[in-house]
Amino acid sequence: MVDEHHVSRVRACMAVGLPRSALYKPTTDRAGKDTPVIEAINAVLHKRPRWGFWKCFDLLRRDGHVWNHKRVYRVYCAMRLNLKRKVRRRALTRERQPLLASTQLNRVWALDFMRDTLYDGRVFRTLNVIDEGNREALRIECGTSIPSARVVRVMNQLIEVYGKPEAIRLGQC
Template sequence: MRACQIAGLSRAAYYKRSVLAFERDAEVIDALNAIVTLDGRWGFWKCFARLRLDGRCWNKKRVHRVYSDMGLNMPRRCRKRLLGRSRQPLDLTNAPNCCWALDFMHDTLYCGRRFRTLNVIDEANRERLAIEIGTSIPSMRLIRVLSRLIDCYGAPNAIRLDNGPELVSQMFTEWAASKSIAIRYIQPGKPEYFYRTL
């Protein structure tokens, strides 16, 4: 007792058994696990509001500490920012084989399997040059289709397309540069351009 007085420490604190964090917060952990199993995409504030509605009056700092220790913090979804590209007018050419338009479409089979179609048209006469169908159409397959069309019709002066991942890849842009084909990206917010040329 005298040693505790000299150290300025109470005897109750000296003899108190230390409790591990997961034992102390077992109730909070179980409650958060129950909420997360219902919907794993809920954030902290939604989980905290659900706990309050269930009658759990824990401090928000304690709940957030346990929430973070459990590793439930999820990174925020942010939109992928595209490279700044100069706006180009949506003009149509009159001579055939000057500019091709490229676009992807997708649909689902009866069995639930998804597939995509790559559509290539000539902007001048609106001729469908190719419709490639597959469950996956990466950049290499896109280049093969266009190379086949170039062997048949000749290389166009330009290709108009949107900002899809296959169309902005380094492999595709280098291939277009090697064939001296200009790439014209559609203006942001103009996805209906391809269908207006049909």
């Protein structure tokens, strides 16, 4: 451009959008220098194709390669090995139904779980079943673990004693 159009080097660099220092910088052959990195990455990812960059880099380090993580990441990205992040799916939003203000007994029960810790650090949980009509605690079940089978057993026992409610409200939902 300088020789053909008789333009100064400063104007030629401004027209192309390059800094003037780029004229004097020697060209480097990165592809030749990066071939050992490419081969090592391919060797690691041939065994474990779903490994991300950091697992791959850690294994390269354990194998004795002392390449900088920025260099390895540049080569990794140039090889288009970036894995897409897993997108977490949101739970569907549902319409909230208005709370039933019940004054009758055994119409609506509230089911709630609570947890606390003992002085020695152990965690215990409680399952509270409350009648919404008179705020009476129908059952408080305690234990270090309350599996679903135990919840079903407690609810069946309460239904035998008090009868079946019209609705059950859960605390964590």
